[in-house]
Amino acid sequence: MTSARDTAQPDEYTLADLMTVAAAREVRDHEVVFAGTGMPMISIMLAQKTHAPNLKLIFEAGTLDGRPRELPTSVGDPRCEVGASVASGLYEAFSIAQRGYVDLGFLGGAEVDEYGNVNTTSIGDYLNPLLRLTGSGGNPDINSFSQRTVYIMVHEKRRFPKHVSYITSPGWRVKKWPSGEWVHRRELYGSAFRGGPSAVISTAGVFRFDEETGRMYLETCHPGKTPEEIRELCEFDLDISRVIGETLAPTHEEIRLIHEVLDPEEIFLPRPKKRGSAG
Amino acid sequence: MTDRSKQITLSEAAEIIKDGTILSFSGFTIWRRPCALVYELIRQKRRHLHLIEVNSGPHSEFLIGAGCVDVWESCWIGHELYGKYGANLARKVRQKEIVYEDYSHAEMAFRFQAAASGMPFMATQTSLGTDIHNPEYDMLARAGLRNGKNPKIPRKKYEFVDDPFFGDGRQTLVPAAKVDVSVLAVQQVGEEGTVRIAGQFFTDPEVCRAADITIVVAEEIVPEDYLRRESHLNKIPSFQVDYVVEGPWGAHPTGMFGFYDVDGEFLRNFYMQTRSQEGFNEFAKEWIFGLNHDGYLNKLGVPRLARLKANTALHYSTRVERGKK
Numbered sequence: 001m002t003s004a005r006d007t008a009q010p011d012e013y014t015l016a017d018l019m020t021v022a023a024a025r026e027v028r029d030h031e032v033v034f035a036g037t038g039m040p041m042i043s044i045m046l047a048q049k050t051h052a053p054n055l056k057l058i059f060e061a062g063t064l065d066g067r068p069r070e071l072p073t074s075v076g077d078p079r080c081e082v083g084a085s086v087a088s089g090l091y092e093a094f095s096i097a098q099r100g101y102v103d104l105g106f107l108g109g110a111e112v113d114e115y116g117n118v119n120t121t122s123i124g125d126y127l128n129p130l131l132r133l134t135g136s137g138g139n140p141d142i143n144s145f146s147q148r149t150v151y152i153m154v155h156e157k158r159r160f161p162k163h164v165s166y167i168t169s170p171g172w173r174v175k176k177w178p179s180g181e182w183v184h185r186r187e188l189y190g191s192a193f194r195g196g197p198s199a200v201i202s203t204a205g206v207f208r209f210d211e212e213t214g215r216m217y218l219e220t221c222h223p224g225k226t227p228e229e230i231r232e233l234c235e236f237d238l239d240i241s242r243v244i245g246e247t248l249a250p251t252h253e254e255i256r257l258i259h260e261v262l263d264p265e266e267i268f269l270p271r272p273k274k275r276g277s278a279g
Numbered sequence: 280m281t282d283r284s285k286q287i288t289l290s291e292a293a294e295i296i297k298d299g300t301i302l303s304f305s306g307f308t309i310w311r312r313p314c315a316l317v318y319e320l321i322r323q324k325r326r327h328l329h330l331i332e333v334n335s336g337p338h339s340e341f342l343i344g345a346g347c348v349d350v351w352e353s354c355w356i357g358h359e360l361y362g363k364y365g366a367n368l369a370r371k372v373r374q375k376e377i378v379y380e381d382y383s384h385a386e387m388a389f390r391f392q393a394a395a396s397g398m399p400f401m402a403t404q405t406s407l408g409t410d411i412h413n414p415e416y417d418m419l420a421r422a423g424l425r426n427g428k429n430p431k432i433p434r435k436k437y438e439f440v441d442d443p444f445f446g447d448g449r450q451t452l453v454p455a456a457k458v459d460v461s462v463l464a465v466q467q468v469g470e471e472g473t474v475r476i477a478g479q480f481f482t483d484p485e486v487c488r489a490a491d492i493t494i495v496v497a498e499e500i501v502p503e504d505y506l507r508r509e510s511h512l513n514k515i516p517s518f519q520v521d522y523v524v525e526g527p528w529g530a531h532p533t534g535m536f537g538f539y540d541v542d543g544e545f546l547r548n549f550y551m552q553t554r555s556q557e558g559f560n561e562f563a564k565e566w567i568f569g570l571n572h573d574g575y576l577n578k579l580g581v582p583r584l585a586r587l588k589a590n591t592a593l594h595y596s597t598r599v600e601r602g603k604k
Contacts, residue, residue: 037359037360038360059479060384061307061308061310061479061481062479062480062481063479070595073359073360073541073543073601074308074309074310074359074360075307075308076306076307076308076309076310076311076479076481076534077310077534077541077595078478078534078536078537078589078593078594078595079595080479081478081479081536081594082593082594087478087479087480088479088480089479089480089481089482089483089484089485090307090333090384090385090388090481090482091388091389091391091392091482091485094384094385094388094389094405097385098385098403098404098405117409121381121410122372126410126413126416127415127416127421129372129373130373131369131373132364132365132368132369132372132373132379133364133369134355134356134357134363134364134365135353135354135355135356135381136354136355136381136382136383136384136406136411137334137354137355137384138354138383138384138385139383139384140383140384140405140406140409140411141383141384141385141386141405141406144404144405144406144407145385145405166410167408167409167410168409168410168411169406169409170406170407170408170409174407174408174409175408175409175410175413176408177408177412177413177414177439178414180413183408185408188407188408188449189404189407189408189448189449190447190448190449191447191448192404192407192447192448192449263602264604265601265602265603265604266602266603266604267360267601267602267603268360268602270603
């Protein structure tokens with residue numbers, strides 16, 4: 001798919017470019033993809049312009065099968081609707097997702113635990129929080145309804161804790177209420193089970209989940225990182241026994257598409273600094 | 280026959296919303312929020328509001344910062360890329376000055392669909408296994424608000440049932456989102472109340488029908504005949520709308536499909552400035568108190584509004600500065 005001579009050198013791309021491209025590679029052609037705001041949108045539009053020209057894009061605010069000409073700054077943006085199949089509303093978007101049309105969701109989070117439970121609600125005790133964040137938005141819905149969910153996250157040790165402060169979005173082992181006992185997601189969701197988090201793409205590496213144990217493992221390290229270093233960046237005991245190598249670097253064409261076609265205004269992704277430039 | 284009796288002013292519209300009202304809004308995050316009317320509520324010093332929203336945004340940050348809100352019930356608050364969370368809600372949560380209740384986004388959309396259809400609840404399979412369903416985190420119950428005194432507040436946050444029809448396992452029943460007053464910001468309304476929404480309509484039809492009273496603030500009041508020539512483009516029938524207000528640029532700093540873009544610079548400054556209460560008070564003094572809507576637009580100035588103005592072919596502005604380039 002990618003010839004070696006196309007691959008860019010580390011000083012030709014940013015870490016955000018690497019993550020965007022890694023996320024784009026999670027998309028398969030003809031899939032229905034549910035996009036959040038920001039980097040996920042660029043990843044999906046990149047996939048649309050490279051290996052997945054037939055993907056169908058759903059925006060949470062109601063745009064179905066969108067083909068934006070310009071990068072929307074959020075899913076409510078009129079830029080979502082240009083060239084779309086239908087511009088509708090949230091009830092339509094979420095009903096379609098619950099009905100089972102969505103293959104892949106792209107999301108972010110503030111914290112993720114070993115089982116892929118994600119927090120976007122608050123840090124510290126929910127009843128007495130240190131910091132209130134945005135709240136769930138559609139994170140748990142897109143994740144619950146999709147077959148696969150990809151998370152894009154900043155990697156800091158405190159963001160990969162043993163337990164997240166608040167489970168906003170369900171991972172592979174979740175709490176069964178009212179008792180709160182931990183059970184496998186498949187057991188709780190029953191016939192509504194479709195899958196779960198399939199990858200976490202952090203600023204350090206790409207992680208996947210063992211669907212039986214529900215545990216996260218490291219798959220690839222971003223260039224310059226070692227598995228041991230990345231394990232040290234998690235508060236839980238990260239499985240590093242299944243590493244297959246380094247995260248594939250972007251190609252020159254992917255970098256061109258990101259910075260010249262998809263986000264030329266540098267709304268979400270600043271351009272890499274030119275080789276030899278000061279600062 | 281036309282019915283001009285529905286037409287009122289912004290300040291009259293704000294007077295309809297009393298202290299303690301359960302209030303909801305049109306729009307989605309930073310798009311089509313009725314900010315001009317929200318500013319008027321703040322000028323009139325409305326108190327004890329209970330906001331119930333599919334999702335929230337700058338309009339509620341204004342109300343919360345100004346101390347108008349006792350209860351915030353939704354799933355999300357922030358300014359998208361112009362401010363990463365709702366700093367005013369975050370401050371009031373930390374200081375225990377507000378009751379917050381978290382549902383998921385789909386749950387909120389389904390709650391409004393239930394209320395809009397006269398159903399007491401809807402069933403969904405979303406968010407199972409999350410802390411949204413942690414029984415310790417029923418915040419309205421903790422605040423003693425689920426005692427039946429207000430008939431619009433459900434007795435429980437949610438209920439689990441096993442599907443009795445198909446044996447498809449655990450379902451969550453989420454209660455109807457019953458609303459006293461909904462305020463919509465839209466492009467066009469007819470003299471009799473027919474609403475035409477251009478672009479994504481978000482949850483506006485449901486938000487309208489979930490409420491006892493609906494107030495529509497439109498960029499333009501247009502002849503009903505004009506809207507009725509192409510009724511397939513209309514989203515809300517005349518009789519579901521109680522009051523109409525003409526308020527051009529009435530959603531600024533949020534965006535209006537086909538009319539103007541989001542004023543990102545305004546939102547970014549608001550987010551940065553209002554991370555403290557003192558900062559919010561300064562913002563309110565500069566942009567809300569002592570101004571009416573005309574004064575606000577005058578202060579923004581023609582060049583700024585012209586930059587935001589949408590291209591008529593594309594429905595968004597091609598002149599607005601969005602990123603670093």
